[in-house]
Amino acid sequence: MAVSPAQAIVGGSESPQAYSFMGSFQPSFPAPPRRDKHGCGVVVLAPQWVLTASHCAGKNPTGAKVGVPRGWKVRVGSLDTTSGGEVAEVDHYYRLSNYQEEGSIWGKDLALMHLRTPVRAKPVRIASTTPQAKTPVRIMGWGMTCDNSDDPGCFPTKLREADTVVQPISKCPESADSGELCVGSRDGTVAASNMDSGGPALVRDGDQWAVAGVVTGPGGDKAPTLYTDATKHADWINDIITGAKVPPDDRIPNVEGSVALEGCMGSVVRTASSRPNDPALMLTNGHCVQGKLPAPGTALVDRPADREVPIADRQGYPQATARAKRLMYATMTGTDIALYRLDKTYAQLKAKGAKVFQLTSTPVRAGDPLTALTTGERLKCSAEAVVKHLREGGYQQNDSIRYATSDGCDPYHGTSGSALLAPDDTTIVGIHNTHNEAGGKCTDDNPCEVGADGAVTSVKGRGYGQQVHMIAACLTKGSKLDLSRKSCNLTRKK
Incomplete structure (x- = not known):
């Protein structure tokens, strides 16, 4: 099954307050088909690092796993994709997987982006364990709220969120890997949507939020959404952020x-x-x-x-x-x-x-x-x-x-x-x-x-x-x- 963008936050409402770690990925090439240029969601893990989906960072022209992009930026810490918060340029990307590897990126749809300059936004942590079925989660993003790509009203510039739960993986019929989370209502009326890709599934860690997964793609027709389980790849994430094990650039x-x-x-x-x-x-x-x-x-x-x-x-x-x-x-x-x-x-x-x-x-x-x-x-x-x-x-x-x-x-x-x-x-x-x-x-x-x-x-x-x-x-x-x-x-x- 080929990865396609998930559907954006449906069944939710506008967020009442900003999240310092939440951001909008806005590449200039290829430019997303919307005025605010929002393409995917990101979350800040460290002053110069954001986490998103691999297929979002796969928008580079050659499909490279590791490399230097051009014209990529993120806006973090704002409710609005067009103003506020902090804007930083992306100067490197590291994808955990791509389409050419084993024909799929299911369960491994993660990417790290390095920012040219640090942001002041307070980061969010990776959750310590995989959330079990029925665990409460909060999902958010700026994805499409309807299916008409010619209607500007389908592209919200204000952050939307919804509180839902983790479902048994069997409730996402398109699931292909145990490294995924099935998140949303069982009938898909509360779920992530197109251009919510890369956005987080958040769980409570004491009095703070933690990232359990990021949006990968649709879990099926009228079904919850599939999220890559970020907890299973915490070592890969930490090794790159700390510099302990950084993959070399691909030959372009x-x-x-x-x-x-x-x-x-x-x-x-x-x-x-x-x-x-x-x-x-x-x-x-x-x-x-x-x-x-x-x-x-x-x-x-x-x-x-x-x-x-x-x-x-x-x-x-x-x-x-x-x-x-x-x-x-x-x-x-x-x-x-x-x-x-x-x-x-x-x-x-x-x-x-x-x-x-x-x-x-x-x-x-x-x-x-x-x-x-x-x-x-x-x-x-x-x-x-x-x-x-x-x-x-x-x-x-x-x-x-x-x-x-x-x-x-x-x-x-x-x-x-x-x-x-x-x-x-x-x-x-x-x-x-x-x-x-x-x-x-x-x-x-x-x-x-x-x-x-x-x-x-x-x-x-x-x-x-x-x-x-x-x-x-x-x-x-x-x-x-x-x-x-x-x-x-x-x-x-x-």
Whole structure:
């Protein structure tokens, strides 16, 4: 089960007074979809340390467990996400686990964030033992109070809280690990909600509060919420805070120039004839266009578009941002490509320090080394073969690039449109577009190879990219497309 944000404090009320240790995590990238920029809850454990959920700190571009963020801050000790309390910058994060480890972070959804400057707020302690069923707890946060993300009224800026109890773990049907707490009313009418993630379940420790757990995710439909049991990881927390055992930073791959699109990837490209004042072009897959896809045997030509194009720096944070204002061309026949015209010129992007790739005019051949610039990582690949015909869900691409499985080159869902780079690291020679998910023959997500004799080959796990060398012959001055040129062999609009 994949972790999704829990639902925010529902069935509660506005807190009558502030808690010095309670805070709001407000990252600038990726920015939460609300005006106050609140993304998750945090609690202060020491003057320069706050505790939250691992999946909240997982919002870094490469999904690293340990590293240095950019543009992250917390506001602590205030009832309001927009004013009051103390604001501090986060300069390091330490995640206990991530999605790639054992396929789950259940029971280990914790992260520590180090603050650049100390806060004066009085910290809260970790509870000494796991609270048993029926133990009274207080939950709090600034999460959504309704499901309409387009309604600003669903995003409270005032802290909300509710008093409830720990439930038997069996009352959270989505539970997957004994390291979780099931917290809230049994019917889910009092529970944490979306954007309450990382917020605390508090128990009484004498005359003070102590943190027993932090919000991980929903415990099921109309059920309590799952909290990671922080008491089980007290040693990990204390070792980092005291400096006794601090994990080293992850190695961050160089993903400069990658463009993260909703569910796909892209890259900004130029040809040998491109000029500094020409509108810049972005390349991705034809199946990554917004709206209706091009039908088999056809192409979409010169359509309006409006999508954000964040061009990453080496660590994956936006170096420059443009908007795609025109879909110049898209097809899934012959190849699987889409080309957008941006609202920025190559000179403007260069002035911002954004990386622009050279578009090849030479086809990929069997044996060519490749680097796939995917979501937050670089995959070393090579072209095992050039497949004459590749068929998938009614579409056919020609001269497709099959990756050598021995390389460990396995792009996954969400990496469609990723650039395939030549060894010079500046030339795009292809783009990733598909892999055979289940071993099926020629169906959606199960591409098959078709030989000259009509024989069909379908191998589960095989990945494929598409040639892009034919694009340059169809581009003219000013980043314009001319499909009528004799040298242009792209599929025409029908």
